[in-house]
Structure formats: structure tokens, C-alpha cells
Amino acid sequence: MVLEPPERLTRTVTAWEGEAGRRWLARLPETVAGYLDRWGLTAERVFAAGGQISMIVLVRTDDGTPAVLKVGMVNRETAQEHAALACWGGHSAVRLLRADPEQGVMLLERLHADVSLRSLAEPKAMLEAAGVLQRLWVPPGAGHPFTTVEEYTGELVPLLRERRERAYAQDARPLVDEALADREHLVGTASEAVLLHGDFHHGNVLAGDRLPWLAIDPKPLVGERAYDLAWLVRDRLATLAAQPGSRAAARRRLAKLADAVEVDPERLRGWSRFRAVEAGVWSLSVGDTADAELLLEFATWL
Structure with missing residues (x-):
């Protein structure tokens, strides 16, 4: 059976990975x-709404067990x-049922891909998310x-400084300077090192059969918990921005999450700013001005 990559995957890989992405797609x-x-698998269908740099195929193993074949591009974040x-x-x-890490191929248990924490009201979703993350x-x-986190963010620093000088980032320069200062202070004073998910948000927690909620798609790092929690602080950002008093709501969310998992709120604030600014400037660099403006505005709220 010949399975073609879905349109969404083709679009994102081509935009983000350039020629290397096109070669990978041709072989996919x-x-x-x-x-x-x-691996003795029978394909059922391609999950079209799957990963941004991975192809997700719903399969059955040779004994009929439902599973997922994930074939992704290998890069620094996914390796x-x-x-x-x-x-x-x-x-x-x-x-994880089976893996060929060099090729970015994994066989995973099948979860309910159409039911993530985004299906819950925000207060309930945040409660469940905090429990899973802990x-x-x-x-x-x-x-290991x-x-x-220090190594990974250290590699982002020169990229962020270079993008700061571009015309598209002119208005964001004060925010970039603050974010870089936040990062320097945080890595210099970190006192814990645990395994982090790295890309934890409501969309990366799916309903399962063994347990109600299970995390997927990690971009693992080792570092302090506040770094991981920072992504959750800005979850459902468009909805947050659309409500009255969004600045105060963002600050309340940060305080509640910090209290729920016993993380220093100032460290969470610093990592939330750094990660939002870095993501916002990256969005500017690829021409996604809508996301960029939202992320950079969010950074000012904190």
C-alpha cells in the first residue's frame, strides 16, 4: 500500500525545512x-490532522492490536x-512499542486522537494538564x-540576537533584550534538573484507555520545571486575548499554575516571557505576523 503525506504535513515541512524537507517528503x-x-503492520488510514513534521498512520499489528506508526523528520528537537x-x-x-531512532520511526499505542485537553473547559483542562505534567x-x-535547557536556549541566543537586528523585528527589540536578560539570569540560578516534555500544551495531551490523559509528542530537555510550565501559561492564547481584561487574566493564570505545582512564580514569569518572545520573533522571521503579534503582546502582559 502506497500512502501519501497529507497536505498539512507537506505544507509545513516545505515551509519550515526547505530543500531538506522536500527530499524527506519525496522518500516518505x-x-x-x-x-x-x-514490522508486520496493516495500515488503516493516514491521520490527516497529525504532526507538523511527522506522518501519522493508524495501523494494526500482526495480532490485530490498534497502534500508530509515526514517521518524522529527525532534528535537534525530535531526536x-x-x-x-x-x-x-x-x-x-x-x-512506545518499537522504534528506529535513526530514521525517526516509532510504533506507539493508539490513543483517541480526536479528543485532547482542548475538548475540556479551560479550568478543567488546566487542572488535568498540571497533573499530567507533574x-x-x-x-x-x-x-542521560x-x-x-541551558544548552538548548544557549543555541537560541545568537539566532535571537541576529533576528533582533532585522527590519521585521524593529518594534520587538526592547522585548528581545528583556527576554535575553531573563534567560541569562534563569540559567545562572537554576537549581533543579528533571526530564521535561518541552512542548507541553493542551493539544499534546490525548484521551487514552489505560489512563484518562496521556502526553504525546515531547521535545525533551532536562532542566527546571518552570521552563516546561511556561508553554502552558500561554495555552489557548487567542481565546485569552479575546476576553476582557486579558492582561490580568494572563497574570492570574500564571499565578495559579505556579501555585498548583509549587514553582517560583518569578521564574515562571521569566521563562514564559523568554519562550513567548523567542517564538514570536521566529514567527516574524517566517512571515507569520498574526501569531507573532499575539505572542509578543502576551509577553508584555507578564
Whole structure:
């Protein structure tokens, strides 16, 4: 069976990864077919609303068990996804059944892909999300393969400084300077190192059968909990921005999340600003001005 990549995947990989992405997309149908055969899998259908740089195929194993074949581009953020899932062993995260890390291929337990925490009202979703995230924060183990927050954000610093000088970022320069200062202070005073999800938001927590909610799609790092929680602070940002008193609402959300998981609110505020500004300037660099403006405005609220 020849399965073609969905339009969404083709669009994002082409836009984000350029020529390397186009070459990967050209090989993708053959790669998927090879793993279906090699691992004794029967394809049911491609999940069109799947990953932004990965193809998701709903499959059954040779004994009829429903599963998911995930074939993704390997980059700095995704290279250790399999290692994080193995470390968690299905505890509050999707269970890894089989992997070929060098090729970015994983066989995963099947969850309810159409039911994420976004299906819940925000207060309930935030409560469930905080519980899942806390259970993921485990010691990474001696000799772990994961990049640290200090290393990862250190690589972002020169990119952020270079983009700061571009014409598109002229109005954002004061925010960039504040974000860089936040990052320097935070990495210089960090005192904990746990395994982090790295990309934790409501859309990356799906309903399961073993447990009510399970995390998917980690971009694992090792560092302090406030870094991981920062992504959750800005979840459902468009909805947050549309409501009256959005600035005060954002600050209340930050305070509630910090209190719920016993994280220093000032450290959470700093990482929330840094991550929002970095993402906002990246969005400017790829011409996504709507997202950029929203992210940078959010950073000013904090």
C-alpha cells in the first residue's frame, strides 16, 4: 500500500525545512511502506490532522492490536523523543512499542486522537494538564542523552540576537533584550534538573484507555520545571486575548499554575516571557505576523 503525506504535513515541512524537507517528503511514501512491511503492520488510514513534521498512520499489528506508526523528520528537537517515551514507560505518556531512532520511526499505542485537553473547559483542562505534567517530571537518570535547557536556549541566543537586528523585528527589540536578560539570569540560578516534555500544551495531551490523559509528542530537555510550565501559561492564547481584561487574566493564570505545582512564580514569569518572545520573533522571521503579534503582546502582559 502506497500512502501519501497529507497536505498539512507537506505544507509545513516545505515551509519550515526547505530543500531538506522536500527530499524527506519525496522518500516518505517508500519509507512508510517499508516499515509497514518490516514490522508486520496493516495500515488503516493516514491521520490527516497529525504532526507538523511527522506522518501519522493508524495501523494494526500482526495480532490485530490498534497502534500508530509515526514517521518524522529527525532534528535537534525530535531526536530524543523515543528516549523520553522509553524513560516514562507509559507513565502519563503514550507508550512506545518499537522504534528506529535513526530514521525517526516509532510504533506507539493508539490513543483517541480526536479528543485532547482542548475538548475540556479551560479550568478543567488546566487542572488535568498540571497533573499530567507533574507526573512527567522525573529524574533523567545518570548518563542521560538529553539536551539541557541551558544548552538548548544557549543555541537560541545568537539566532535571537541576529533576528533582533532585522527590519521585521524593529518594534520587538526592547522585548528581545528583556527576554535575553531573563534567560541569562534563569540559567545562572537554576537549581533543579528533571526530564521535561518541552512542548507541553493542551493539544499534546490525548484521551487514552489505560489512563484518562496521556502526553504525546515531547521535545525533551532536562532542566527546571518552570521552563516546561511556561508553554502552558500561554495555552489557548487567542481565546485569552479575546476576553476582557486579558492582561490580568494572563497574570492570574500564571499565578495559579505556579501555585498548583509549587514553582517560583518569578521564574515562571521569566521563562514564559523568554519562550513567548523567542517564538514570536521566529514567527516574524517566517512571515507569520498574526501569531507573532499575539505572542509578543502576551509577553508584555507578564
